[in-house]
Amino acid sequence: MRAHEAGALHGDLGNSGPPWLRTPGDVNDLVARLWPGNVARAADGALAVAGLGVREIAAEFGTPVYVLDEDDLRSRCRDFRAAFPTEDVYYAGKAFLCRAVVRMIAEEGLFLDVCTGGELATALAAGMPAERIGFHGNNKSVAELTRALDAGVGRIILDSFTEIDRLSALARERDVRPKVLIRVTVGVEAHTHEFIATAHEDQKFGFSLAGGAAIAAALRILDEDVLELRGLHSHIGSQIFDTSGFEVSARRVLALQAQIRDARGVELPELDLGGGFGIAYTTQDDPSPPADLAKRLRKIVDGECAAERLAVPHLSIEPGRAIVGPAVFTLYEVGTVKDVDGIRTYVSVDGGMSDNIRTALYDASYSATLASRASTAPPLLARVVGKHCESGDIVVKDEFLPADVQPGDLVAVPGTGAYCRSMASNYNHVPRPPVVAVRDGRARLIVRRETEEDLLALDVG
Template sequence: MRAHEAGALHGDLGSRGPAWLRTPVDVNALVPQLWPRNVARAADGALAVAGLGVREIAAEFGTPVYVLDEDDLRSRCREFRAAFPTEDVYYAGKAFLCRAVVRMIAEEGMFLDVCTGGELATALSAGMPPERIGFHGNNKSVTELTRALDAGVGRIIVDSFTEIERLTALARERGVRPAVLIRVTVGVEAHTHEFIATAHEDQKFGFSLAGGAAIAAALRIIDEGVLELRGLHSHIGSQIFDTSGFEVSARRVLALQAQIRDARGVELPELDLGGGFGIAYTTQDDPSAPADLAKRLRKIVDAECAAEKLAVPHLSIEPGRAIVGPAVFTLYEVGTVKSVLLGTDGDGTDARRAYVSVDGGMSDNIRTALYDASYSATVASRESTARPILARVVGKHCESGDIVVKDEFLPADVQPGDLVAVPGTGAYCRSMASNYNHVPRPPVVAVREGRARLIVRRETEEDLLALDVG
């Protein structure tokens, strides 16, 4: 959605009539905060990333394809590291992980947060130093915990009493003392979709603060003396723009830290405030710069530590979406376009919507269907002088909810064969991709200084059939 249309496309579209559709719109314009930093229209009108045109990318790698602006991703890592120079900045690998990205974030001085054995295997195979890895997860298996211990993972974030028992037994067997953090459910309701709000009480993550489980877990670990309790962890959700939730979370977690000190005389040296920092998917989103986040979070922690008479702990944060999300766009090819009548204005003028079907969909971006997420889009292979029309970018899957972009202005001459680009797809698109309808998952291509390299290859029908042993 273009900058001057903020708020115009969300709501009851049919009731607005065609008058609002005649609002002047530049369908060729790119809103900078929505796109990777090295994306622009070239002289021929087509999009280019780091000097390489999207038509060349499509010709070499096909579509759909996730296109990663490598220098954009690296610059966002550096911005977080500069904003948090004395803290540990963990890249949240669940947003998107592959070996090339592991190497990029490692080279930029980042730590890495994983939450499954598969993510841990990817990290280790790419050469990530294990001491710079944090291992999350609400149901880590014995196999996963064993691998983490044997690899020497730096921090294990424990999530249940069962996990404490498992990890304690494994540590005793091996004669090791792994460093752990306790994930605390602080009862903060983040202003985000219910599926990605993770700190309210009625959900699967962590130890309840209100119910007394968090303090019980801390005292058990301290009293048993097998695991090294380094600190507490809190994560309140995702796609968050307001730091007030972090303030409440820090206050409650640090109050727990004071309780632990008073009960056992132990002042925990670390505090992880999690991630969830929002990005701009449309012009309605207003994310904070890393430097602003750092200033606010430090102010919050300093104030709460002073109130509880605690030494300021060593802080950690876990940005994932904020680093990889804006650095990627998805490139599709249009297959069909059809016009659908929305209603008729009082003067008899029809209000219509174009359904622009592309060669991907909910198998490469489930977020619109799952979270009611909003995205932007543009015709990427050319410029157009045609009038703007209301469009919905949809996929090829056999589902009416297979929508990539709910509402966007595209040129009226959008047609089969055009390339359409959707920005902001770096986080939770490839990592949540599926083979629904037996559609192979797209590749990921990294572009830097005018050169593209394949970092995750496209799946093939042969890949799908290789798993089908029947």
């Protein structure tokens, strides 16, 4: 990345000119949309979240540590509930799930989607009402479906003909009629990374619309009358910033609704448009407020229903990372600072790809700031890297940090609430970090740090 491009990753560089013309104080700036709502620099220059300083957090819980601003997460839940008051808003369990967060989103009136037995177990253990859970996944096992039926999960999203047969057999055995949606692959390629675009034809999810599998699945379910077909589900990907893809997706899936009506005289009462709304990882990202998204999505659905002469179905959305992603930052301690022959400065922290694989996996971009103090040193273009034995162990590809960054400093990376802890690993036998929730100046541990004893406890050889 060229220096002037990298400069847009931190600070208000879009308004302050080229990075080399910035004043030294710019490296201390926080761009509001990148950070949880209760994060600010305290009088001593260190970051604080909800009034609690990051140095105190590091002293009590160690580093690396994921820091959740609880009121920020709750506020984002409320924003989506307010924007979609008559719709069902599903929190994405795969983004980040633990019992404390399940309780938070349940208290704020959200629904929850899960995609494995483990996620379902966590949701139920936390007391999430089963009727407010949607069960996703492209290969749900008999055991997982059995547990979903026994728990009374509200919606099961079907992904294959095998799954239709599997669930139908279980439903007959139990003399129950579960409510289901059909996941439709609508052939829309969202403008996002290949691995998080989920509606183009060549991928593992859903029933193909173009190939006729989706209509065949719907008609089979209706004709067999074992499962209660409530509607269709579409999801075009993640980290999406515009609604043009949703317009095409809604047009195609509602045309399928009309086909089903014409073939069987049934208007399905529900539609899940997915979501995957984008968040700001860098200053180049500009996400839309929930109210704007709601206005645009309703206009799209209303227009397409009118064109197909369909009653407007009950709508569900899945914001994805947009709720938990911005509510968390990761706090690291700097271990080494290495200038490599004037080519690049590497700032090594005590975590890395084991707590955030997204940079390596998706070429994702992140921001970072010196968190334990303010600095009057000039900006230094640096690469924040981890401690793992991989050259691709990169946390932040390019970022301006103060030139006096040194071992022992704390560095914070915002926007790490979604998929970082969920996708964390024990690569190089590194224990996974804890998650700490902060509210009203007090911190509480909601996921404890793994220990070497935990790792050895699994090693039975």
